[in-house]
Amino acid sequence: MESVLTVEKIGKSFGGLEILKDISFDVKKGERIGIIGGNGAGKTTLFNIIAGDLEASKGNIFYQGKNVMNVPNYKRVCRGMVRTFQKNNLLNELSVLDNLLLVLQRKAGVENTWFKPLSKPHFSEIYESASSLLERWNLTDRRDTLVKNLSYGEQRQIEILLGVALEPNVLLLDEPTAGMSNAETKYILDLLNRLPEDLTILIIEHDLDVIFGVSDKVIVLNNGEVLVQGEPSLIKTDPRVTEMYIGKEEVI
Amino acid sequence: MLELQDIHTYYGESHILHGVSLKVQKGKMSVLLGRNGMGKTTTIHSVIGFSPSKTGKILLDNREIQSKTSFQIAKSGIGLVPQGRRVFSNLTVKENLLTTARSSKSGSWTLEKIYELFPRLKEREKSMGGNLSGGEQQMISIGRALMTNPEVLLLDEPSEGLSPIMVREVMMIIKKLKEEGLSMLMVEQNLSMALALADHVYILNKGYVVFDGTPEELKLDSEVKSKYLALTS
Amino acid sequence: MSIVTEILILGIFALSLNILVGYTGLVSLGHAAFFGVGAYTAGYISKTFSTNLFLTFAAAILAAILVSAVIGFFCTKLSGFYFLMLTLAFSQMIYSLVHQWTSVTGGTNGLSGISKPTLIAGIDFSNSFALYFLILVIFLLIYFSLKRFLSSPLGKILVGIRENETRMKSMGYNTMFYKNLAFVIAGGLGGAAGCLYTYFNSFVSPSDVYWTMSGSVLIMVLVGGAGTMLGPVLGAAFIVILETIISSYIDLWMLIIGTIFILFVIFAPKGIVGITSGLFSQQSFRKKLNPSLVKIKELKREN
Amino acid sequence: VSDTETAAESDGETLKIGALLPASGVYASLGKNLANGMELYFESVNWEVEGKKIEIVYEDTEVDPQVALRKARKLMDQDKVNILTGPVSTAVAYAIRDEVESKKVPLLVSHAGGNDLTRSKRSDYIWRSSFSSWQIGHSLGQWAYDNVGDKLYIAAADYAFGHEVADAFKEAYESAGGTIVEEVFPPLGNNDYASYLTKMNSADADGVYAFFAGSDAVRFVQQYEQYGLKGKVPLIGSGWLVSEDVRGSQGTSGEGINASIFWDYNLDTPENQEFVKAYEAKYNERPSLESLEGYDAARIIVEAVKSLKGDLSSSDNIVKAISEVSFTSPRGPIQFDQETHHIIQNMYIIETEVKDGKTENKVIETIENVQDPGK
Amino acid sequence: MDILGVQLVNGLSYGLLLFVITSGLALVFGVMGVLNLAHGSLYMLGAYIAFTITNSAFSNFWLALIAAPILVAVISLIVEVGLLRTTYHLGHLSQVLLTFGLAYVFHDLAHWIWGTNVLSLAVPASLSGSVSVFNQTFPVYRLAVIAIGLIIAVILWVIQEKTRWGAIIRAGLSDKEMISGLGVNIKLVFTSVFIFGGVLAGFGGVVAAPILGIFPGMEFQTLILALVVLVIGGLGSIAGTFIASILIGLLETFSRFLLPELSLFLPFAVMALILVVKPKGLLGKVA
């Protein structure tokens, strides 16, 4: 399989603090990569760099064969690389539907229409796909609620929904299920597994059920370095991972 | 120690809590479960006074606190670990911990002890709160609440964003706190953690308490588990 | 009649600022710069070259667009109070330019004796009714085009930027481009309003470029209701009428206007439109991308 | 402001005067004094002339020409005033000029002194009874050369009027034989003159000619003393430097200043003594230059209406009647120049001296019948 | 050479005067996030009240220097508790508008009470003399202003950086609800800060009056300049405000000396330049 994303020797320092040190890995098209690692290991920072929200101190990112280090974040999104945020980052004063419409109009490529109202009669396809998405996510009754009036967990769902709605090539999910209840976590897990096969996913999670439920490969970060990477079964039993990240099973 | 009697809370027009009643015994942990959007955070917010309840009583040590403002409630001995961490982004880690610290007879948390607990925070002592990773912020949030040395601690999903090893760490602390006599009300999605620590469990559904019992009772009640928590096993 | 004309002109001006303040969430305190550039361009061309309506109007808009493109390039890089202060700084620089460049602008005395615009040779707008209708037609054109523009997908992008710019980037929008676009459109329309003001008054004064002018138009927008179409126009009407009437009767009119602002902030933070919409409908208004109920993005210190 | 009870329409029985004066903003006190002066005179004729009741409709121009224009329109369209008078600010006068001309309403300018109003912007309907910047500046030129020295430094507020006064002074001074070593124009409303003064102090000049008014004049003169220039480098300027409204705040720092102006409180003529007495009796404070301007404007209007026998039907006749008014005012004899529409009046050179811990001005020289060249 | 030296002292003195005037604005903004457009008005009230006191039976500058700021503080208290407090939940723009309205109200109140004449405040005999600086006459009072400015700078720096107060206040700025949920009466803190800002404004009014004068509209003139200083320094940074004050003081002084035509233009041009190069001002915290 061709590789869709290559991370090459990425390093990042804040002030004098080296947060990422020579991170390299390669992601093939359609692969599902789980990223785990202790708090502050540098996972979110890595995502920020891949997505172009943060400049790396060194190294390169290749996406679809091209070096994208100088490509601004929004252009990476347009080329199909989409991220979600660890901390909810939504259009809080707008309704769920409006959040979704802004995504869908871009996906449909009509965002620069400037003399036609964004309304159902003019853009029926967009409204239809919005309805069907909301339907599938069980959010139809939340359609007109302002995002800021949703509960925390509900906002998490919108966060993921906006990412998925763009139908990207590469999806970067930063702790998608944190704060979600069991039922919703299960739903997200199902959903991720039902997404198109050729979609590449990188997912950061502390919920190991989710990680092992979706990943083909797991990368373990520790103190800004790749500790190990490999098949989930390998990771599960790796003593270093247990020691640094999972901890010993103890009975409480 | 803490008792909610028939609480009704609204956001503007919308009626969120419909007569919630629950109790936290001294030195015990009550856990609040429920799916997303069922009113758990609202319950916590009603106690601390962020969204005061319209009717009903909230008793702390048999004193009514529902009509007080947040800072008075907090000062009367309630600590809060909010959902979503809410660290002060423009304060350093150390300032985050120290600024609202209070000493009291019920607790003896100091900066050193928090650093001992979360060595990561000591390493980041001078970083701005807003620059920390999610998990590090969660540690601040917990540490900050402990530093107010409360008698009752409200924890809204304290394990969110923490690595498994840290979750276990936090569980150990909570156990120790219980032993020291701290009373706690916790909202938690991590069921194994919740059930391991809880002395009493409440399940909220759409603003109603639909289950009220011990963890053991809940383990046996598979109908409640599947209906309200979507647990099949 | 003349008061209605004035309201229409300042209404256009307020509408143009509202694109920035109400829709894109960029609170500008320098919008008078574009008004002034439009006004002086129209005045200068009428005095020295030609009074042709189309020529002066087009030149005024073009000049305002050029100036706003330059200023916008710098300002849109900032946000919050820094944006506000940078727009103020640029407009004050333009003010001092107007002030010093006496040969073109007339300095503190302004440009006076400007002829009314002509349509074609021999037909002009020196009749005040004719001028009123000209301005009314331009107002209606701008109002309805703007309304359509702001409800289009492109207009919604601006609202999205107001709400959360980083998220908009993560949706794939080049927010910098759209902010500049909004800035230029607002500047161009501001210039159009300035040009009409010159037609109306036959006079341009440096006070048109001064920060107090930026301040009053901002107040018109906020008192009327930012982020709505009708609000800024109502705000312009309210302020002009109030100022004309009150200051005729009372010396201490600033006290009255100040008090009214304060009452608005406390009791009707969504402006005149907020009051009326509260009276007429409670439910339907909450839906849709209806920015009238949306608070303006806070001028927050970013941390 | 008082006297705004509206007689719904101009009914032919009232003489309606529209007064465009600032009641707020930096010029508010000038506006008030102008109004006081007018009212004093009208009161002396019992608010009546040729059987017509006199009524003043005041409108606040603020400091904004656009606002003033709006108010002027209101006075002409809605109140239908017979005569307009006022503007303090020259920019306001220029702003309303075309509107006044096209609506053919006579405007008697009672303060604004920009040269162009009676030069290139002259209008059949506009006559000025106050002064022009040329009169102010030019009048001191020869005197300065004769009495101060042949090298002067000019400092004037940076706005059109300041430049005009400075230019007029320079023209007269240079033609008398003097040289200007340097000119500096601090912004209007400048808050600190330290830097300019330090520079002046080390310049090689025999004296400083200054044009500042209001709060600028207070600060300039005070700081002139604080920085040690007073008594060392003679200070001369326009009368506003030491006018009635600023001397109180200046303490004794104005001592020794020479200035040229068209009226002074201490002018020793029977007309002036009478005016001063009446004014002080009514308002319990000294009249200012603007009070005098208001007083004279009111008298010009009354005299004009008298000569028309109360016939206000034609504005052209009103204008003509105004142009022919002449009398001896508290400031001395005045009449209009038919060519320029501008007043011909005496200019006085005054000196500020200290009496009982306070300053007073003394007239030391009179330049008679100064006429603006009109170009 | 001498003339440059004197100009330098002029610039320092003017800069520190700006700092005295701006410090209250900077404090209230840095701490509460409230851009107090009525700051200039409080400053003006300080000056007018001082004028009234020195022209009353007591006629004492030193009394005015203490009493005027206290009276202004009382006015600030009324403003904060009576008006501002009701708008904190509405976002910062509301407070800008509210204080703007207040500036109008105060303008006319002053007009009404004190009239429209230009007034001035006499300096006590001990400070009214002149001394020789670089062989030129220099007013003693301006040297005193330098000292006053430095003292205020130290006091503010200690409060903001060295006490828990500063941290509490900054926390309140970041999340008001949360800090009260941790047991801090943030309302009280805000009120005190606003009052303190008022004291500084009133104090600035008294200190500046002998130099800048007292006249209608003085507050707007001062406000604009103070805003420029505030932004150049970086919002919320007392140290930045201090540096910016001196920078603008020197800039204005030397531009008047060297390029008088540009003195209107330069402060804004410098502000624009700094914002373009350093979008958060000189010492503003970078996002």
Ligand SMILES: Nc1ncnc2c1ncn2[C@@H]1O[C@H](COP(=O)(O)OP(=O)(O)OP(=O)(O)O)[C@@H](O)[C@H]1O
């Ligand atoms: N802007 C910044 N300035 C300084 N330090 C930073 C900044 N951003 C992140 N860091 C530090 O970099 C480290 C890595 O942060 P990052 O958010 O990538 O961690 P993470 O692996 O996502 O952790 P978590 O699982 O807790 O979310 C943290 O220790 C954090 O304190």
Ligand SMILES: Nc1ncnc2c1ncn2[C@@H]1O[C@H](COP(=O)(O)OP(=O)(O)OP(=O)(O)O)[C@@H](O)[C@H]1O
């Ligand atoms: N500010 C608000 N205004 C209106 N409705 C709100 C507001 N905050 C929350 N709600 C609604 O109240 C209900 C309960 O929310 P709450 O935050 O208490 O849920 P929760 O049980 O804590 O959920 P989660 O597990 O997602 O945190 C939700 O339906 C939510 O939409």
Ligand SMILES: [Mg+2]
């Ligand atoms: Mg992270």
Ligand SMILES: [Mg+2]
């Ligand atoms: Mg919750």
